[in-house]
Amino acid sequence: MALGVDKIDDEYLVSAQVVVPGEVSSMKGGAGQSPVTLFQAKGATMNDAIRNLALVSPRTGYFGHLQIVVIGESMAQEGIASILDYLSRYYEIRSDFYLLVAKETAAEKVLNIQTVLERIPANNIFNILHTSEHRLSNTRAVTLANLIVDLEREGKEGVLTGIYIIGDEESGSSKQNVESITPTAQLKLDGIAVFKEDKLVGWLTDEEGKAYNIITDKVKNTLGTLSCPEGGKVNVHVDSLTSKLKNTIVDGKPEIEIDIQISGNIGEIDCEIDVTKEETIKMLEKTYEEQVEKNVNETIQVVQNDFQSDIFGFGAAIHQSNPKEWKKIKNQWDTEFSEIKVTVKAKVNIRHFGTVNNPIQENIKD
Template sequence: MKRGIFILLILCIVLTGCWNRRELNELAITLAMGLDKIDDEYVVSAQVVVPSEVSMKGGKGTTPVTLIQGRGETVYEAIRKMTKSSSRKVYPGHLRMLVISESLASEGIGHPIDLISRDWELRSDFYVAIAKDSTAEEILNVLTPLETIPANKMFNTLKVSEENWAATVGITLDQLITDLISNGKEAVLTGIIVTGKQELGSSTENVITVTPSAKIKVDDLAVFKGDKLVGWLTEDESRGYSGITNHVKNTVGTISCPGGGRASLEVLSFKSKVKGKVKNGSPEADINVKIAANVGEIECSIDISKAESVEALEKLYEKAVKVTINDSITSVQEKYETDIFGFGNAIHRSYPNEWKTLKNQWNQHFTEMKVNIKVDVKILKTGTVNNSVVESRKD
């Protein structure tokens, strides 16, 4: 009897299969997806890998990706309708980029994101971006020379730009959903644009020339109020946002010297802390920024071997950062009236009881709140040359 039960258990393990198993040759591996809306219908574009063109053995010389599309009254319906033109089922399990058109984002991204967040096949670590001044389909149609797969190009460019320039922010699906449902912080997304001759971007000639006819470029930040896009930040305002929200990993800061010329600092560390407080019923925020930097370039007559010269550069950059952050806040308060910086969350953490009365009209309170900014810059290294090479030659 025991032997029979043992054999039955072994057979259960051996014969168990995976109910949702898929063969690789039955799937269309999708690395980027675009969402547009035309005539009250959603248009979903899937950038799908052509296996034969990305294999080690080499392909037939055609494009490494193809675009599969579907139209429907809902995003879910549009995705299913892709099967009308594809011999394989679209599989988004390796998605790297979700691109939403600017026009659709202006109407609201809540419904499309609802579907995307429910799909069990999707991971949530892909980036979400906005197609600026074009459709998502047009963005996904551009072939890229440096990366074989355009989706990888967009993903890596966004990542590298965030880490080295700080005017863009890589927002994953998880972060976007968190911001959309939060009372104390509104969402932002990075814009993606096509420069050059957009109509030539889908041709293989775009990847075999030194200067491509069309290029994909990450741009500034899109501002949301609720789930609707309401405007765009400038590059400086986008960098101010990154500074406030601790998205600056490494960047370059350029300042004007008192006697003319400019100096550039390489920012190695940029840490900001936002503390919310309530005074006499009115919300305020304190922003404390600490920056560590090296001197990268000097184009003015200043001797950085002297301590007072280094201190002068530190003070100049402190002032420049403070102006950038303040201008970013003021612009959003006046033009968009939407708290993308998360000051509401800071108030909620420090004053939970007061937050209960503030949260229902928070964006209105945000436009009127006072923000105090303190910046501390420390220059760690000045390089091996004390004076500007050009200025030394003039002397």
């Protein structure tokens, strides 16, 4: 089950994507009606809107199976505290479902898109969120419990992953969207939504999202793409990445040091380099270290200058290790965060070269 929440003319619009039991159990494939339907209701509050679903749905909704909540972008910009408050209090709802922000569109439109591989669109969103977080590390799967902890914690702000509609929103809601080889509309995870208190204030790009996950030590595995000296690319499959924050007080000012440790294997080689030589591996390690440090530094500067929102938890780290100092600066932390000095150090270890040492291209005869 999935819920969408939008705001229209000062009223909450709740969209509930629910399973049609007979259609799912019959596994009819292309035959019959859609396996899900979308019920919608408005109300002055979230509670009103949810209760008003009973006016359009013949069955009482059971929210214990809730997997996904999508919040419209304009709703997120206005503030989501009331949504979180309701969801955390409703007795049927567990706190382990995931929240996303509908990027540049309304939540109801996202939940209207028919998906191909998963007959139930909520399952599709759930699965791509998990796959992206575990394999690419440029998104973040955030539960209700996670988000509330971040928003209530001193010196830490929250984030959510964005979900975007590619293609024609209108035709994407019809059954024809899943009956052709190329769907007219698809759902794509796109960027990380940055919150300040409970309001959406901006977006991180995919690369900035990856840097954010590196800083907050949430990378499970990922892929690094490096430029070769004479042109071309090399991929490094990262299977271990840890990041540690250290804070110090220098001349009465807090400073942050981020220590990043990366290990991985060489994947694809699309350039002329000799990976059997130790100096080549050292060169690749140094290139990757510089790239990570650059991306992390640039992402921190974007967040400091454009959003003034401590999504990294620098303030929380100071609060935990030096509560007396935090007490002095917490009331002006927005200003302190925007000006805090951050030093980033990355160390890369490329451990194996794969089953083939040098690129196959070198061994192919002209």
